[in-house]
Structures are given as C-alpha cells and as structure tokens.
Amino acid sequence: xxxxxxxxxxxxxxxxxxxxxxxxxxxxxxxxxxxxxxxxxxxxxxxxxxxxxxxxxxxxxxxxxxxxxxxxxxxxxxxxxxxxxxxxxxxxxxxxxxxxxxxxxxxxxxxxxxxxxxxxxxxxxxxxxxxxxxxxxxxxxxxxxxxxxxxxxxxxxxxxxxxxxxxxxxxxxxxxxxxxxxxxxxxxxxxxxxxxxxxxxxxxxxxxxxxxxxxxxxxxxxxxxxxxxxxxxxxxxxxxxxxxxxxxxxxxxxxxxxxxxxxxxxxxxxxxxxxxxxxxxxxxxxxxxxxxxxxxxxxxx
Numbered sequence: 342x343x344x345x346x347x348x349x350x351x352x353x354x355x356x357x358x359x360x361x362x363x364x365x366x367x368x369x370x371x372x373x374x375x376x377x378x379x380x381x382x383x384x385x386x387x388x389x390x391x392x393x394x395x396x397x398x399x400x401x402x403x404x405x406x407x408x409x410x411x412x413x414x415x416x417x418x419x420x421x422x423x424x425x426x427x428x429x430x431x432x433x434x435x436x437x438x439x440x441x442x443x444x445x446x447x448x449x450x451x452x453x454x455x456x457x458x459x460x461x462x463x464x465x466x467x468x469x470x471x472x473x474x475x476x477x478x479x480x481x482x483x484x485x486x487x488x489x490x491x492x493x494x495x496x497x498x499x500x501x502x503x504x505x506x507x508x509x510x511x512x513x514x515x516x517x518x519x520x521x522x523x524x525x526x527x528x529x530x531x532x533x534x535x536x537x538x539x540x541x542x543x544x545x546x547x548x549x550x551x552x553x554x555x556x557x558x559x560x561x562x563x564x565x566x567x568x569x570x571x572x573x574x575x576x577x578x579x580x581x582x583x584x585x586x587x588x589x590x591x592x593x594x595x596x597x598x599x600x601x602x603x604x605x606x607x608x609x610x611x612x613x614x615x616x617x618x619x620x621x622x623x624x625x626x627x628x629x630x631x632x633x634x635x636x637x638x639x640x641x642x
Contacts, residue, residue: 342409343564344384344420345583346427347397352405355379364410364426371412374423381421384409387563388582394419404431417601435581537621541614551609556598562587592626599627611636 348354352361359365369380376383384407385391392399411424488498533540536548562571563584571585578585589597599607610616611633618630 342386342413342420342422343428343583344386344407344409345388345391345431346382346384346405346407346425347391347395347399347402348405350403352403352430354383359405359427361405361427361430364424366411366424369423371423374412374414374421376414376416376419376421381414381423382425383419383421384425385418386420386565387561387584389561389584390418399436404436405429406431536613537615537617539615543614548613549609550613551602551606553598553602553606556594558591558594559586559588560594560597561585595625596627599625607632608636 346354348359352359357365365382367380367382374380383395385394388399388404391397391402391404406428408426408428409420409422409424410426411422413420413422415421488503490498490500490503493500493503534545535541536543561584562575564572564579567575567579567584571587572579575585607629610621610629616633618628618633622628622630
C-alpha cells in the first residue's frame with residue numbers, strides 16, 4: 342500500500358532515524374499491532390490527512406512517499422504497518438502545490454475556487470470560513486452571502502442555520518427574526534416545533550441528533566478508489582496528492598455518512614421524537630425500516 346509519512350527536518354519521526362530508499366521493520370506480529378504505539382510505523386493514505394492525523398505541519402516538515410510492505414491496521418484516517426519502505430521525498434514544489442490547490446486568486450487558504458479567501462474549500466469570494474459557496478462570509482458552510490454565522494443559505498444573517506435573510510436568531514426560514522426557529526417574519530418569540538411532521542412536547546435542547554447528520558458535500562477520492570475515468574481527468578491531482586476532491590449530491594453524501602456511522606450513532610436517530618422511517622427516507626434517501634424494526638425489537642418498544 343502506498344501512502345505518505347511526515348518527518349522532522351532530520352528525517353526523524355518519534356526519535357527514529359529514517360533514510361530514503363531503506364525498509365524498516367518493528368519486528369512485531371500482526372496481532373500485536375496497535376496505532377499510536379511503537380508496534381507500528383504510522384502513515385496516511387492521502388497527503389491531506391497528515392495535518393489531521395498528526396502534529397506535523399506540511400509547511401514545516403519533510404514528507405515522503407512510502408510503501409507499507411507489511412501488515413496494516415487503520416482507523417480510517419491514520420494507518421500503521423510493521424514494515425515500511427521510504428520510497429522518495431516529495432519536493433518543496435510538490436508540497437507547495439498541494440498546500441495551494443486553489444483555482445481562484447489571492448487566497449491564503451487551500452482548495453479554493455473563488456478569490457480572496459482566507460479559509461479553505463470556498464467556491465465564493467472574500468470568505469474567512471470554510472466550505473462556503475457564497476461571498477463575504479465569516480462563518481462556515483454558507484451558501485448565501487454576508488453571513489457571520491454558520492450553515493446559512495440566506496443573506497446577512499448573524500445567527501446560524503438560517504435559510505431566510507437578515508435574521509439575528511438561529512434556525513429561521515423567514516426574514517427579520519430575532520427569535521429562533523421561525524418560519525415567518527418579524528418574530529421575537531420561539532414557537533413550538535415539528536419533528537418528522539408532528540409536534541412534540543420535547544424542548545429543542547433535549548434533542549440529540551446523530552453525528553452522521555453532519556456531513557460534507559465534498560469528499561476525498563484516493564487513487565485506489567478513483568474510477569479509470571476519474572484517474573484520467575484528475576491525473577495531476579492524483580500524482581501530486583494521491584487523490585482529489587469531488588463534489589457529491591446531498592442524498593449521496595447523506596447515505597455515505599450513514600454507512601460510516603456506528604450502531605450507537607444510528608440509534609440516536611431512532612430515539613428522536615416521532616421518528617418515522619418513511620419521512621426520513623424522503624429526506625435522506627436512506628431506507629431505515631429494517632434497522633428501526635430491529636431496534637424496536639431489541640429495546641422491546
């Protein structure tokens with residue numbers, strides 16, 4: 342398996358000295374391997390995961406392409422092996438190209454297609470947050486413009502998760518609201534709410550949503566999972582970074598997040614008030630009927 346590993350300026354990692362072209366072994370058997378211990382040499386499959394999975398900074402480290410020639414374990418982002426070969430060191434130009442994978446101009450962040458962004462993965466302009474498609478946002482994941490909160494699809498909001506405009510509260514779909522969760526206009530109160538198309542006597546603060554509800558519409562595709570067509574279309578990115586970023590549809594992303602969720606997180610969905618598999622399928626495209634029936638049987642509900 343090919344991957345990438347970060348080192349200090351002397352090509353050391355955790356005090357262990359490495360050399361390009363050599364193979365190293367921890368001398369441990371597969372059943373003894375454990376991440377974050379000296380039983381394995383750590384590495385990442387994708388270049389962009391290094392800063393997420395370790396304390397190394399791309400701009401301050403020496404990065405090498407490696408091959409795991411032994412047994413492998415992983416947690417989804419960080420990998421470990423009992424035998425590793427240091428294949429080659431990436432050049433400063435390659436690392437710089439990765440760290441500035443912008444198609445726009447005047448960006449200080451990474452992976453932007455717009456201009457004048459200081460965050461990352463923005464397709465709009467003048468954003469200081471992340472994953473914005475609008476302009477002049479200081480929050481993150483906004484599709485509108487001039488928002489200071491997060492997850493807004495409207496304009497000029499200072500709260501969060503608004504789909505309307507000029508709201509200072511949160512979760513509003515109308516306009517000019519200072520309260521929360523309003524669908525109308527000019528409200529200062531917080532009204533009763535529906536969940537799965539029915540009212541509930543629960544307080545909003547009591548709701549515990551599953552972690553898989555929060556997902557990205559941009560995913561990383563490694564050279565191992567890319568199709569032949571994608572490998573041809575994204576040849577430069579794959580050769581430099583080991584993969585590329587791909588925009589996917591809302592329901593596709595929802596399904597992917599569900600597949601990655603563990604049993605405990607999925608059961609948070611079933612514990613939501615008024616949970617209805619049919620309504621949830623309409624929203625997400627995910628068929629949970631069998632899983633929900635099994636959950637009810639296990640909990641005698």
